[in-house]
Amino acid sequence: MKEPPEIDVAGAARTRHPLRWVASLVLLVLAAQLVSLLVTNPNFQWDVVARYVNAQIIGQGIMTTLLLTVIAMFVGVVLGVLLAVGRLSENPVARAACGLYVWFFRGTPVLVQLVLWYNLSYLLPEISFGIPFGPEFVSADTNVLITPLLAAILGLGLNEGAYMAEIIRGGLMSVDPGQTEAASALGMSSARTFRRIVLPQAMRFIIPPTGSQVISMLKATSLVSVIALADLLYTVQSIYNRTFQTIPLLIVACVWYLVITSILYVGQSFIERHYARGATRNQPQGFWSFVTSFRRRPMPTPEVPS
Amino acid sequence: MSVPMVHARGVRKHFGHLEVLKGIDLAVQPGEVVVILGPSGSGKSTFLRCVNHLETIDGGAIFVDGELIGFEASGGKVRHLRRREITRQRREIGMVFQQFNLFPHFTVLQNVIEAPVGVRGEPREQARERAHALLRRVGLEDKAGSYPRQLSGGQQQRVAIARALAMRPKLMLFDEPTSALDPELVGEVLATMKGLAEDGLTMIVVTHEIGFAREVADRVVFMDGGVVVESGTPADVLDNPSSPRTQAFLSRVL
């Protein structure tokens, strides 16, 4: 038998990636152009941006945006749990009703839903509570009841509920049915099984997409400017409608949206990493490790032919 | 004679058009260990799952310790039991699954005390003490703080046995408890089960371990096509099967 040749792969030359270098160069040139545009074009009016970026009125708009995000998300999550449980229930009427809800609220634009809630008084001039088809106990003028804030919460929250329902349903379905069976065999009630056994395990699948939903929600709140609720976008709009400094004020809004989404993004990636531990073997290379790898990579020692 | 621990009479069950159980009769006396053998698809798991009402039977009746399972008979009428009652009945019946089904987000100790504390309302301290005793009994006292995924299959199955025992069941059901295990881990689980049998626990065991049946079972039941084909002492059924179906099955597995 022939022995294989004496080879040691330690110190092998690395594969060259010339296309990566070309692409990086092109991107660097484009970035330089962009920076020079930002600096040299006077229409950006950076002085105006600087003046408004931490103005008090902008702060109020940000608070409204954050408040709306939190409340609408809360409504969405609670509703989502109920709808998901409904869609997975054994009751065919509940299943159909929850399915119909999800179909409607995911199938129509959220902007349309917002405007609809805002204009609810055209449809129902008065809202009353009482026995269905029977006597009414209290009733109120819809125009008084549905403030812009309530319309925004309803519009965004009810819409979010449909999306969260699908996320939560997917999470619940990904839990092994053997878990429910084992809990039943131990004599646990279905409520206790859901709370103690199924939901905690479903969280692993529910939390990462929910993080993305929070970020989408933050941006979606800007839609409420159409119903005159003074969120971040509406606030800058009302300023530039007076001063005509449209671009710099939109930049102010963008800066703040970016700041908040960046904070949320960092939080989300922490949570995601926590729940994805051990799930994948090869993580795609991150930006920083790609950059630093140029520095850290040891120079291949050239083979000296002996 | 005392009341049988399990008394199944003419139990029938179908899934859609597929008739899986076609009238099962079986009585298990207190303290008896019954091993059910049979080819795949003969309805062994389905029957076991009917005993603790994980499946609802379509005909016949099952009594556990004299109590009708899943139904209520009064004044000549039979009604389905409410969820709460079914849940209460299941507390008396332990079950061990082929795939262990431990709760992966709980530690071993939490797995064992979850039902006694949460369902039976046992004081946590007392449940914890008992859990440690049970884990000692299955030889895993040092694993109380581990998570199920950190254990071998055999260890997981022994935790699952401890978890079921923590509810102080009158009856234990085992559905192929060693089928998902590597061969070298089968012995430790069977040894644990043998210990329970010696302590006088009433057990119904579905298994393909003929050695276990021969050594531990008081009675062996052979099922095929949704009926009990043959039933008797291990010596009778395993060494002198009277039915050709039993003979054919045994010649394949032995």
Ligand SMILES: Nc1ncnc2c1ncn2[C@@H]1O[C@H](COP(=O)(O)OP(=O)(O)OP(=O)(O)O)[C@@H](O)[C@H]1O
């Ligand atoms: N939930 C179900 N829905 C439809 N069919 C089912 C269901 N559960 C079991 N069956 C069918 O019932 C038959 C008996 O199944 P069962 O699991 O009781 O067999 P088994 O004797 O335990 O077999 P094995 O040795 O493979 O575990 C099979 O044909 C199976 O496909």
Ligand SMILES: [Mg+2]
């Ligand atoms: Mg089976």
